[in-house]
Amino acid sequence: MHKFKVIHTIKEVRQCIKEWRKEGLSIGLVTTMGYLHEGHKSLIDRASEENDKVVVSVFVNPIQFGANEDLNTYPRYIERDAKICEEARANLVFNPESKEMYFEDAATYVNVEGLTTGLCGAKRPGHFRGVCTVVSKLFNIVTPDKAYFGEKDAQQLAVIKRMVKDLNFNIEIVGCPIVREKDGLAKSSRNTYLSVREREEALCLNKSLKKAKEILTKGETYSDKIRKTIEEEITKVPSAKIDYIEIVDSLSLSPVEKIEKSVLIAIAVYIGKTRLIDNFTFEKEK
Numbered sequence: 001m002h003k004f005k006v007i008h009t010i011k012e013v014r015q016c017i018k019e020w021r022k023e024g025l026s027i028g029l030v031t032t033m034g035y036l037h038e039g040h041k042s043l044i045d046r047a048s049e050e051n052d053k054v055v056v057s058v059f060v061n062p063i064q065f066g067a068n069e070d071l072n073t074y075p076r077y078i079e080r081d082a083k084i085c086e087e088a089r090a091n092l093v094f095n096p097e098s099k100e101m102y103f104e105d106a107a108t109y110v111n112v113e114g115l116t117t118g119l120c121g122a123k124r125p126g127h128f129r130g131v132c133t134v135v136s137k138l139f140n141i142v143t144p145d146k147a148y149f150g151e152k153d154a155q156q157l158a159v160i161k162r163m164v165k166d167l168n169f170n171i172e173i174v175g176c177p178i179v180r181e182k183d184g185l186a187k188s189s190r191n192t193y194l195s196v197r198e199r200e201e202a203l204c205l206n207k208s209l210k211k212a213k214e215i216l217t218k219g220e221t222y223s224d225k226i227r228k229t230i231e232e233e234i235t236k237v238p239s240a241k242i243d244y245i246e247i248v249d250s251l252s253l254s255p256v257e258k259i260e261k262s263v264l265i266a267i268a269v270y271i272g273k274t275r276l277i278d279n280f281t282f283e284k285e286k
């Protein structure tokens with residue numbers, strides 16, 4: 001029978017993991033902030049396929065939010081999340097409170113340098129320090145064999161891979177493709193903030209990236225041209241405000257002027273007050 005439970009303490013997680021390990025079972029982890037959608041579900045499905053047991057963490061991590069960001073309004077709905085996890089055959093949802101995760105006098109943080117200076121790192125100071133700290137803690141609590149992350153957050157995926165390598169975590173990091181709505185908008189818990197009109201306007205992110213892909217496929221090699229094409233498409237929407245448009249080397253995440261190998265084209269755009277991100281990776285044919 002499929003066993004499933006929602007637990008709130010580190011002690012309970014460790015107990016469960018210990019029992020699974022005794023039976024020689026493999027463990028997959030999906031870390032989330034909850035308000036789950038098909039994007040998260042694709043990670044859980046993949047984890048279920050590749051592991052005997054799957055743990056999903058649902059935790060809105062306060063230390064990865066900036067002072068003026070949406071920590072307090074971030075959508076939460078644990079009962080619904082639990083149902084989605086159970087249906088996707090996860091075995092455990094770990095839903096801790098902040099005080100369970102952070103001691104009042106916590107003084108240790110995990111900081112990945114270099115890869116975090118551009119893109120979202122430049123716009124959200126302290127964000128990746130918060131992400132890496134909580135993910136390290138979850139890795140230490142759950143001790144998974146594999147952990148699953150979405151390519152939707154491409155910089156996060158690169159940063160976590162580097163952290164795992166640098167800190168010798170014995171965990172395989174699996175990147176999973178972006179799941180989109182039928183009309184192309186990348187699924188995100190933050191899409192719920194959008195009004196009906198903004199939801200329509202938010203299509204400019206994916207549309208602009210599609211245009212960029214078109215001209216790249218036709219042979220365009222100058223980042224400036226790509227950036228301009230994206231900018232033109234986004235500025236057609238009056239309520240859209242560009243946070244960044246970046247063309248970077250997909251491994252080092254440093255900006256490139258001329259496209260010669262694999263690049264990540266990543267954008268962040270405010271639609272009204274909602275900040276959305278999207279990206280794609282382009283491999284230049286030799």
Ligand code: AMP
Nearest residue numbers: 032033034039149150152153178179187
């Ligand atoms: P979040 O709850 O936003 O922190 O996301 C938890 C995990 O789900 C991260 O690894 C995200 O990259 C991944 N994720 C979020 N949205 C999507 C999506 N549309 N497609 C694929 N993965 C996603």
